[in-house]
Amino acid sequence: MPWVQDPQPVQFLTPDGDFAPNESAQAFAAELESLDLVALQEMYRDMALTRAFDTECTNLQRQGQLALWVPSVGQEGAQVGSARAALPQDHIFPSYREHAVARIRGVNLVNVVAQFRGVTHGGWDVTDPAHGNFHLYTLVIGSQALHATGFALSQVLDATKKAGEKDLPAGAQGRETNEATIVYFGDGATSQGDVNEAMIFAASYQTPQLFFVQNNKWAISVPVERQARTPIYRRAAGFGLKSIQIDGNDILASYAVSNRMLKDARAGGGPQFIEALTYRIGAHTTSDDPTKYRENEELLEWQAKDPIRRFEKYIKSQGAEDSFFEQVAADAGELALKIRDGVLHMPVPEPGAMFKHVYAEEHPVMQGQAAWLERYENSFEAGESA
Numbered sequence: 608m609p610w611v612q613d614p615q616p617v618q619f620l621t622p623d624g625d626f627a628p629n630e631s632a633q634a635f636a637a638e639l640e641s642l643d644l645v646a647l648q649e650m651y652r653d654m655a656l657t658r659a660f661d662t663e664c665t666n667l668q669r670q671g672q673l674a675l676w677v678p679s680v681g682q683e684g685a686q687v688g689s690a691r692a693a694l695p696q697d698h699i700f701p702s703y704r705e706h707a708v709a710r711i712r713g714v715n716l717v718n719v720v721a722q723f724r725g726v727t728h729g730g731w732d733v734t735d736p737a738h739g740n741f742h743l744y745t746l747v748i749g750s751q752a753l754h755a756t757g758f759a760l761s762q763v764l765d766a767t768k769k770a771g772e773k774d775l776p777a778g779a780q781g782r783e784t785n786e787a788t789i790v791y792f793g794d795g796a797t798s799q800g801d802v803n804e805a806m807i808f809a810a811s812y813q814t815p816q817l818f819f820v821q822n823n824k825w826a827i828s829v830p831v832e833r834q835a836r837t838p839i840y841r842r843a844a845g846f847g848l849k850s851i852q853i854d855g856n857d858i859l860a861s862y863a864v865s866n867r868m869l870k871d872a873r874a875g876g877g878p879q880f881i882e883a884l885t886y887r888i889g890a891h892t893t894s895d896d897p898t899k900y901r902e903n904e905e906l907l908e909w910q911a912k913d914p915i916r917r918f919e920k921y922i923k924s925q926g927a928e929d930s931f932f933e934q935v936a937a938d939a940g941e942l943a944l945k946i947r948d949g950v951l952h953m954p955v956p957e958p959g960a961m962f963k964h965v966y967a968e969e970h971p972v973m974q975g976q977a978a979w980l981e982r983y984e985n986s987f988e989a990g991e992s993a
């Protein structure tokens with residue numbers, strides 16, 4: 608008998624694609640009302656194109672064109688549902704696996720890949736409106752939670768100033784803002800101090816924020832059971848965040864709950880937390896071999912819960928026609944070709960470029976390192992290396 612009885616994770620679609628909202632889902636059903644067939648098809652397209660992109664990038668890495676690739680296969684439902692619930696003015700802080708979210712926000716996927724080819728520190732200019740307030744990928748586990756909370760505090764301060772108030776609201780109710788912040792991270796990241804500190808700070812200042820954890824069951828080779836002795840969503844509740852667990856492979860659950868929580872956050876309802884139960888179908892990265900630490904049965908079990916297949920069945924029942932799926936398959940093929948072409952023709956930066964933009968202004972340490980590199984490179988010219 609568990610110490611605390613957890614409600615069922617929110618689920619609208621069964622793994623077979625039947626629309627059968629469970630008890631936990633009832634309270635969120637109204638959030639789906641605005642989704643007509645066109646919107647549902649768009650969400651399917653988001654997932655299918657992301658998967659094609661992912662597969663192409665894995666191939667490119669295997670062919671030596673990328674140093675590393677981080678696949679998101681299996682997690683598309685959690686990502687697309689939440690990203691489609693965000694408004695254009697919201698800000699998004701990803702980790703390194705949120706390819707579907709990057710695409711939805713308008714980031715050119717070729718620029719996402721550039722980082723994994725080692726030709727850029729970042730890949731896109733966050734201040735350019737074309738990139739949908741999608742901040743840079745963050746490989747230092749959990750640190751983006753602090754960045755996001757700091758940013759969300761600025762949203763509260765801006766709203767406070769706009770309202771002509773001097774101080775943040777003193778009570779439990781936060782400030783109403785026009786925009787919210789989403790931060791994505793993994794189950795393993797919830798063990799990091801940064802994520803816990805971010806939650807405490809967010810609760811203290813009632814930031815308009817959604818913490819979105821994709822519990823894909825693994826932190827490289829460490830299973831979630833090792834790091835979390837209680838369901839992860841309960842940790843957030845302990846910090847005073849509104850927190851809920853969803854079936855992360857059900858795109859409708861991800862959309863509905865994210866939609867509700869983002870609205871609540873913008874209305875001054877404070878920080879919120881979603882634990883999306885999903886699974887990393889592929890390797891942690893292309894440098895990892897998951898057959899060394901997890902059993903095939905587990906993989907097969909989760910492949911049967913694939914977010915794309917279940918949604919395909921559902922939208923077919925809603926009237927999506929064969930011609931739609933044919934078009935998506937053609938678009939996916941075209942995207943893969945575009946990515947391949949973009950990678951193969953990516954300009955190679957001159958080595959000194961790596962020292963630029965590390966700091967906003969010139970910095971003596973960077974200048975010193977750049978000068979050393981130049982001397983070093985030059986030493987191979989004029990036969991000095993012989």
Ligand SMILES: Cc1ncc(C[n+]2csc(CCOP(=O)(O)OP(=O)(O)O)c2C)c(N)n1
Nearest residue numbers: 704746747748793794795796823825826827
């Ligand atoms: C601060 C820090 N510690 C360790 C690592 C090495 N590392 C990279 S990914 C990873 C596991 C992350 O697991 P999780 O948060 O579940 O995210 P997932 O990769 O499963 O999406 C670790 C430990 C790192 N990048 N940063």
Ligand SMILES: [Mg+2]
Nearest residue numbers: 793794825826
């Ligand atoms: Mg994980």
